[in-house]
Amino acid sequence: MTSNITVSLGTHTISVQHGTSVIEQRYHVAGTGPVCVVHPGGPGIGWDYLRMPDLERRMTMVYVEPVGTGASGRLADPRGYDLGLYTHFLHAVVEHLDLPEVMVLGHSHGGFVAQRYALDHPDRVASLVLYDTSPVTGEVFWSTAVDNMERYARRHEADHPEVAGYVAGLTGRTAPSDDEGATEVLRRIAPAYFHDYWGHEADFAVGRDAxxxxxxxxxxxxxxxxxxxxxxxxxxxTLVLVGDDDFICGVRWARMIHEAVPGSRLAVLDETGHLGHIESPGKFTAAVSAFLATVGEVAV
Incomplete structure (x- = not known):
């Protein structure tokens, strides 16, 4: 069980030693209750899309703004952005909070960071939520994602011709070298990250724009x-949480984690893609809250 020690709300910046450099790490705190440290996806996606107001009513949510994004610091050499870097900076945030242990929630690539962190610092992790992520990448993982995206494009191209360019956007064949261009590509292909974006565009457009x-x-x-x-x-x-229509980190990969982590729980959100906290917030919050109740974090 995590501590209910008060963590100051608002935006905070700490300085973290990385090799011979000192780099600024920003994080954002909202909500009340036991502390949950949240790592977003990417690598390179800004933290804003992962805001979870429903969980903030039950938990103190500490949203990490990863290095290389937003107002956090940048590396001189972009080749240095690797899993070890993100794990190091996540640990710096946990250490700065000065709590014996915290809950850690990682989404997508942030789930890679969360898995690595739980393995490297087991004494600091009270509980773990691995949300739409995978225990492995590599050729099979990426070829499966591309196949799923191709199927998505074929399914929707008659009504939405722009989906024909989604595969190129996913694979980086159209990847720009600046932040504005990268954001445009991500937002353009974002409908594929939902189960039914086109049926609820008015509701999901705000999440897409975030x-x-x-x-x-x-x-x-x-x-x-x-x-x-x-x-x-x-x-x-550990809770392994996944949307049943997540094209990139779907049920196949979630089951691998669930079957390997002793005593873990698996929650599959039906009619949900890669962004369940936006697309199915009620189902998402219910699954996380039920898990937290079983580990003594919050009451249902």
Whole structure:
């Protein structure tokens, strides 16, 4: 169980030593209750899209603004944006909060960071929510995502001809080198991250417009992510949460995590894509709240 020690609300910036450099790390605090540290996806997606107002009524949500994004610092060499970097800065935030342990929630690429953090710092993780993520990347992971995107394009191109360019947007064949261009590409292909964007465009457009992409982190170097053999070592109570129509980090990958992490729970949100907290907020909040109740964090 995490502590209810008060964490100051608002936006905060800390200075983190990284090699011979000192880099600013920004984070944002909202809500009340036990502390949950949240890492967004990407690499390179701004934190704003992951705001979870329903959970803020039950938890103190600490949203990390990853290095290379927003007002956080930048690396001199963009090749340095790798999993070790993000894990290091996540730990700096947890250490700065000065709590014995916290809940950690990671979405998509942020789920890679959360898995690595739970393995490297098990004593600091009270509970873990792995949201629309995977234990592995590599050739099979990406080819599956591309196949799913191609199917999505074929399904919708008659009514929405612009989806013909979605595969190129996903694979980086149209990737720009500046933040504005990267954001435009992400927002353009964003409907594929929903189960039914076109049927609820008026509701989801705000979430689409909250997406912001920063170009430099995409140039990071490092091996393909793969913690499958390590996952049985995770000791924190774990919820694996996934949308049933998530084209990129879908049920196949969620089940791999669930089957490997001892005692983990699996929650599949029906008729939901990669952004369940936006598309199915009621289902999303209910799943997280039920999990937290079982581990003594909050009451349902």
């Amino acid at each position: 997406l912001r992409m920063y170009a430099a982190p995409a140039w990071g170097e490092g091996p393909a992510f793969d913690v499958r053999e390590e996952l049985p070592a995770i000791t924190a109570p």
